[in-house]
Amino acid sequence: MATALTWPDRLVAAVDQGLRAIAAPPVAMRPSPAAAVPPTELTPGERRRSAALMRVNHAGEIAAQALYNGQSLVARSAGTRELLETAAREERDHLAWCSAQIEELGGRPSLLTPFWYAGSFGIGVLAGLRADAESLGFVRETERQVEAHLRDHLARLPEADAKSAAILSRMAEDEAHHGTTAALAGGAELPAVIRGCMKVGGEILRRIALIV
Numbered sequence: 001m002a003t004a005l006t007w008p009d010r011l012v013a014a015v016d017q018g019l020r021a022i023a024a025p026p027v028a029m030r031p032s033p034a035a036a037v038p039p040t041e042l043t044p045g046e047r048r049r050s051a052a053l054m055r056v057n058h059a060g061e062i063a064a065q066a067l068y069n070g071q072s073l074v075a076r077s078a079g080t081r082e083l084l085e086t087a088a089r090e091e092r093d094h095l096a097w098c099s100a101q102i103e104e105l106g107g108r109p110s111l112l113t114p115f116w117y118a119g120s121f122g123i124g125v126l127a128g129l130r131a132d133a134e135s136l137g138f139v140r141e142t143e144r145q146v147e148a149h150l151r152d153h154l155a156r157l158p159e160a161d162a163k164s165a166a167i168l169s170r171m172a173e174d175e176a177h178h179g180t181t182a183a184l185a186g187g188a189e190l191p192a193v194i195r196g197c198m199k200v201g202g203e204i205l206r207r208i209a210l211i212v
C-alpha cells in the first residue's frame, strides 16, 4: 500500500503516474457512457465544435490526475490519501472516455498537456501540504467548480452529439460525488479569495485548451 512506501518510492511512483497520464493511452475500468448511445450524424462544424470542447475536458482531466497525484504524494493521513487515490481512479476513467471521444470526433488533445500536468501537480502538492481539512476542502471546491463547468459544456455541445453529452453527464455525477465525499470527510469551505483564484486558473485552462 502507498502508506508503506518510503519517500524515494513515492517520488518514483509519482513520476510514473505522471508519465502514464501524459504519454500512455489511458485505460478505463468502467465502460464509456458513450458506448450505450446510438451513433448520430454530425456536420463537420459540429464535429469540430464538439472536439474542441472535449479537448478542454480532456485537459481538465489531465489536470485532475495531476492535482490528485500531487495531493496524494504529500497527504498527511492514510485516510486522506486513500480518498484521493479512489477519486483519482475514477478520474482515469474520465480521461480515457474523453480521449476516446476526441479520437471518435477526429480531434486531438491539447498540445499543452505536459504543461497542464506539471502546473496542476505543483498546485496539488501545495494544497496537499496544508492540513487535511484544507486539502480536502480544495478537493471539494475543485469538484464543485468542475461540475459547474461540465454543466456549462453540456449546454454548449451540439444537440446532435449525444455521445459526448452522455460522457459529460456521467462525469458531472462523479465529480459531484467526489466533492460530497471530500466534504463528508472533513473538507472545509475555502476562503473566497482562494476560490476566486481557483476559478481564474480553471478559466485559463478552459480558454487556452479550447484553441491549443
Ligand SMILES: [Fe+2]
Residues within 6 Å of the ligand: 061, 064, 090, 091, 094, 171, 175
Ligand atoms: Fe473528472
Ligand SMILES: [Fe+2]
Residues within 6 Å of the ligand: 064, 087, 091, 143, 174, 175, 178
Ligand atoms: Fe472528480
